Amino acid sequence: MTDVRPTTEAEGVLHTLFRSDLGGHEQVVLCQDRETGLRAVIAIHNTALGPALGGTRFHQYASDEEAVLDALNLSRGMSYKNALAGLDHGGGKAVIIGDPETIKTEQLLLAYGRFLASLGGRYVTACDVGTYVRDMDVIARECRWTTGRSPENGGAGDSSVLTAFGVFQGMRAAAKTQWGEPTLRGRRVGIAGVGKVGHYLVEHLVEDGAQVVVTDVRADAVERITARHPQVTAVADTAALVRTPLDVYAPCALGGALDDATVAALTATVVCGAANNQLAHPGVEKDLADRGILYAPDYVVNAGGVIQVADELRGFDFDRAKAKATKIYDTTLAIFERARADGIPPAAAADRLAEQRMAEARAPRTAEVPRQARP
Numbered sequence: 001m002t003d004v005r006p007t008t009e010a011e012g013v014l015h016t017l018f019r020s021d022l023g024g025h026e027q028v029v030l031c032q033d034r035e036t037g038l039r040a041v042i043a044i045h046n047t048a049l050g051p052a053l054g055g056t057r058f059h060q061y062a063s064d065e066e067a068v069l070d071a072l073n074l075s076r077g078m079s080y081k082n083a084l085a086g087l088d089h090g091g092g093k094a095v096i097i098g099d100p101e102t103i104k105t106e107q108l109l110l111a112y113g114r115f116l117a118s119l120g121g122r123y124v125t126a127c128d129v130g131t132y133v134r135d136m137d138v139i140a141r142e143c144r145w146t147t148g149r150s151p152e153n154g155g156a157g158d159s160s161v162l163t164a165f166g167v168f169q170g171m172r173a174a175a176k177t178q179w180g181e182p183t184l185r186g187r188r189v190g191i192a193g194v195g196k197v198g199h200y201l202v203e204h205l206v207e208d209g210a211q212v213v214v215t216d217v218r219a220d221a222v223e224r225i226t227a228r229h230p231q232v233t234a235v236a237d238t239a240a241l242v243r244t245p246l247d248v249y250a251p252c253a254l255g256g257a258l259d260d261a262t263v264a265a266l267t268a269t270v271v272c273g274a275a276n277n278q279l280a281h282p283g284v285e286k287d288l289a290d291r292g293i294l295y296a297p298d299y300v301v302n303a304g305g306v307i308q309v310a311d312e313l314r315g316f317d318f319d320r321a322k323a324k325a326t327k328i329y330d331t332t333l334a335i336f337e338r339a340r341a342d343g344i345p346p347a348a349a350a351d352r353l354a355e356q357r358m359a360e361a362r363a364p365r366t367a368e369v370p371r372q373a374r375p
Contacts, residue, residue: 013068025072029119033111037103038096040112041068043075044123045091048361051121052092053310054078055128055148056112056139058100071095073255073277078306080354081299084331086324087310092123100130106138113142121145126159126309129254133158147309156316159305163274164200166304166328168208170296171248171272173332178270178294182329185209190246190268192238193253194221197274197302201252202232215241216253242266251275251298258295263287272296285347296332297350303328 017025026047031040044052054075061067071093079091096112098104116125116139126148127136137153140146149155171189176182188211191198195216202225205212212232216222222234235241238257242249242265249268251257255277263284271278271293278298279285288295304325311321339349 013065017072025075027122028068028071029115031112031115033108033115036105036108036111037098038108038111039064039098040094040096040115041071042094042115042119042123043068043071043092044119045072045075045093046079046358047090047122048358049083049090050088051090051145052078052123053082053087053089053126053147053306054091054093054123055126055305056094056096056131056135057128058096058098058104058130058135060099061095061097064097067095067097077276077299079358080351081303081306082310083354083357084300084350085303085307085310086327087306089124089306089310092125093128094123094125096130104130104135109135109138110142113139113146116143116145119145124309124313126306147312149312156308156312156318156321158196159308160196160200161304162308162321162325163197163302163305164204165322166307166325167197167201167250167252167272167274167301168204169304169326169329170301170332171205171250171270173329173336174248174270174272174294174296176333177336183208184248187211187247188213188245189248189250190214190241190244191250191252192216192241192257192273193251193275194225195253197305198250198252199225201250201274202229206232213241213244213246238262239265242268248272251278256280258284258288260284260287263291263293266291266293268293270294270296272301273298274302276302279347285345289345294336295346297335297347300332300335300350301328 025045027044029042074093075091078093082089124145133150136146136148137150140149148159151157172182189205190213194214206229214225215235225232242262246268248270250273252274257275258278259280307325308321335346335350339346
């Protein structure tokens with residue numbers, strides 16, 4: 001799955017959007033409410049399988065174009081993620097532009113909710129970077145197509161719980177493929193980013209008997225982990241982590257984590273993490289394979305969260321959602337096997353499987369024509 005890349009000055013975001021090989025989105029909505037300071041982008045990539053489902057990211061972008069490109073990439077990734085998770089949902093994503101620490105207000109979130117409601121259910125939202133359960137509760141006051149709400153407001157709560165669980169299942173599948181056993185016991189796992197998802201992943205790995213090394217840009221996030229698990233070690237930054245002797249590298253922060261320099265420096269032979277859009281540019285997946293590094297496609301293994309919020313639409317049942325997230329193990333194994341059989345990287349194998357499901361959903365169905373009654 002090739003990400004949309006920044007355009008040249010001679011091009012523009014609209015040009016990129018209408019290039020079907022990079023964009024191909026069904027709908028992109030630009031939202032502005034000057035009274036509250038809201039500026040947002042809602043991108044609906046594909047609704048072949050059902051209403052688009054994906055989170056709302058609240059982030060300070062370097063430019064408005066960067067925000068639009070992020071929405072395009074993330075929404076496209078959600079189409080692939082939802083397809084391989086077996087959900088009857090297409091892909092969508094929204095970004096709110098600005099620093100959530102300084103501009104996020106109740107009135108801004110309510111204004112955003114009104115824009116969501118105007119789509120009539122074509123896009124269902126949930127939490128993402130910079131948004132939380134309490135934010136979804138506010139948005140839901142204006143838009144009923146909001147998931148990831150608190151249990152007291154009829155929701156499933158923090159979707160990070162099953163996101164981490166799904167990543168752990170993908171990691172088990174990678175361990176089975178690489179070392180013959182579906183366990184991380186005795187393996188050294190490095191986690192870059194121990195925030196909303198990463199700290200839950202630490203819990204699974206420690207319980208499984210792994211040796212865990214962590215880093216995060218926030219010192220308090222690292223301190224929370226090491227205080228709870230003194231056996232967990234920390235390094236200064238991601239650059240130090242990728243050079244640390246590891247069996248598994250788990251990017252769990254923002255996208256673009258796997259660039260040329262990182263891949264060249266990696267000591268790990270498995271990459272499996274929660275971050276979205278980990279491949280910095282096309283070709284990285286082949287570089288990983290050429291180095292003998294098994295890459296678990298991010299949108300496959302981090303689907304636990306979207307499985308959780310999708311279940312919320314049915315009346316949330318944690319055990320039912322967890323059982324579905326457990327199948328990430330089987331899906332990841334199937335992708336590794338498809339990659340081996342076809343002689344392609346796992347990322348390409350995952351793309352083919354997802355595209356196949358979306359194409360089948362789009363294919364016209366020939367209705368049976370009843371035979372005319374005889375006179």
